[in-house]
Amino acid sequence: MEGLEGPLLTIITASTPLLLAALGELVTERSGVLNLGVEGMMAVGAVCGFAAANLTGMPMLGVLAAILGGMVIAFLFGLLTLGLVTNQVASGLALTLFGLGLSALIGDAFVGVPGPGMPKLYIPGLSDIPLVGRIFFAQDFMTYLAWALVIAVWYFIFRTRGGLVLRAVGDNHVSAHALGYKVIRVRFLAVLFGGACAGLAGGYLSLVYTPQWTPNMTAGRGWIALALVVFAAWLPGRLVVGALLFGAVSYLALYLQGIGVGIPSQFLSMLPYLTTIVVLVVISRNRTLLRINTPACLGQSFVPDR
């Protein structure tokens, strides 16, 4: 049993950024907006978080800066797609490229600088329980935040009026407008929440996962997060399963490389992405589940007639 502790810790750490970013995108997509700029928002969040933590020496300020960084890019996306009614797919792709470039520019001075690191939580007693203790009670606070956020987002979407309005706007924006709901405002808030989560996920990478800054350190995690949202059929609970699965596959790839299995390392690095494709194909077969939960207005622009 002791041998399991290491792998489980790695899996949880690897899945946290995916969970955070996917959760934000889930809320955005529930409002009917498809933001393909997750990767870009994560990169900007990562560099902003690292820079702020490094300059002030305070990791918590880094976390805040990461959230704000993601939100600024999301604001830009909202301005383009909701304010100026540009195509959501094209704008999202452009934003990813822009975010990656911008983050490299901002981060130029920080390459190779050691980061301040984030302290792990330590609860005397609980954290010392064998196996369970280190997994459940000795993570960094952002991991707990991610899990709490899953519950909060689920509660918001399915148990509150705000969540009902969010789903309504994503399902049928014409009707929501006819009933007097502010479609654009709801969508803008959802986009900003998505940006905050993506920024936080980026901050997790540069402050916790590997406490340093390297350009392109998001390494496609934004895209996996996007796939996860579809995998989860826009349900927060299933997001957890998906994130853990991808965390496990990433771990497996590293592990197999480590023990020197006779497969070229490039193939092993492909593993998480191959899994993404396979899972998407499998998920698309269950059409009933997708039909009920897919936001019907996903990716469609809305212009009120006035």
Place this chain on the structure above:
Amino acid sequence: MATGAGAVDFPNRPKGEPLLAAIGITKDFATIRANDDINFAIHPGEIHALLGENGAGKSTLVKILYGALQPTGGEIRWKGKPVAIANPAAARALGIGMVFQHFSLFDALTVAENIALALADPPPMNQLRARIEKVSAEYGLPLNPRSVVADLSVGERQRVEIVRCLLQEPQLIIMDEPTSVLTPQEADDLFVTLNRLVAEKKSVLYISHRLEEVKQICHHATILRHGKVVGECDPQQETAARLASLMVGAELRQLQAPAPASPSAPVRLAVDHLSLPRPHAFAIALDDVCLDVRGGEIVSIAGVAGNGQDELFDAISGETRAGTPGAVRIDGAECGRRGVNTRRRLNAAFVPEERLGHGAVPRMKLSSNVVLTRHATREGLVKSGVVNFTGAREVVDRVTQLFDVRKGSPDPEASALSGGNLQKFVVGREFDRKPGVLVVCQPTWGVDAGAATTIRQALIDLARQGAAVLVISQDLDEILEISDRVAVISKGRLSPPVDARGITREGIGLLMGGAHHGEGAAHAH
């Protein structure tokens, strides 16, 4: 119903200070004046009909009353006081509720969630569910608050709309074409509900194309034409023909229907023991459908929406392939396993129900949309892969002239046309091919009385020239007007066609409810 002194003009009209009065309402859009100095008043406890052709300005006026549009000029008075209705929430706060023509429901949400969205201050979900059950039972509109709307029939969806409106406790309920999707029995149930509302001194603004039902239930009517009020009347004192001529501004043409071809005429379209599994969870499986349509006759398929009409249309047009080649035959040629273009080359033509997105590509010009249904039919519009757009534009001109398609420019995008005009275009586009077999779904959906007559006459003329015409429709008046034989589809099964002469609305209505399977009562409630 109030009668007596002061009622000089309209003795049947309920008395009292108007609940709502529109005074000089004017609305300008970019190039057109949709409402021009409109004056009318709704009294408490009356069902007030708003009549007019497509594009007469009814929808614009209703949107202004409901706060979804702001008037360019004029004033709305509510119980005698001028009010500004800034948005739908403000309208609801005053006591104005609306039941929309195109349902404004959210498919992925439950009945209770849909209703909660329309309430300003909804109670907790379990209390709301109890209230929904109570109110829906009181007004004879049974509903399960936990059902997901996507699973409901059209009639049930309308019940959701009405219950949603009633829970807001409105004094004025606006209904936009409420019966256009209902069976006659469902419509009668609705009239009972309306009479109950009126008995409670609530008012209804009732928009409909169906003059017979306006005559039956409305106390007063305001008639719009080209954005202006052209008259008001007591519909119970007028004939349907006179109401129609007031709307159109001229006498309506009568349909000319010469006798159908003899029963020995060749079968041009045959559907032979066609069965198909349902393609997805919300669809209907086709169960052993058999039908022959002879040259020279019009056969109609009646039925409540969602009983397999779409699936049957797709199977006949070739969008879905049948299991065996012989399941669909056009002029004797087996084409059950062939695609839509093969069938078009056999001189068949198909007009689907949904004109925008299925019948026409919204963001393409009309000429390009012409090419889309005949790019592979070897009619000369495409030669060696090169499109003859001049020819396509000539088709647009012909269709425009024949069917009076009204459009802003000679060749606009399909989405720029109003619904009724686009319908005329997609129907006319197929007529222009002079098909030997025509299958058309909801040919006059959302088209005004004048245009509907044009389309129906064209269908009859086409049949009398020897074509086989199959009409899938939910409009019983239309079916009775044009058909030679009528079949009814229910839960994916098609009844044997019966002679259309001698059958009544009620007769078809009973069949539509599924009575030919001995389960009519179970289906109705």
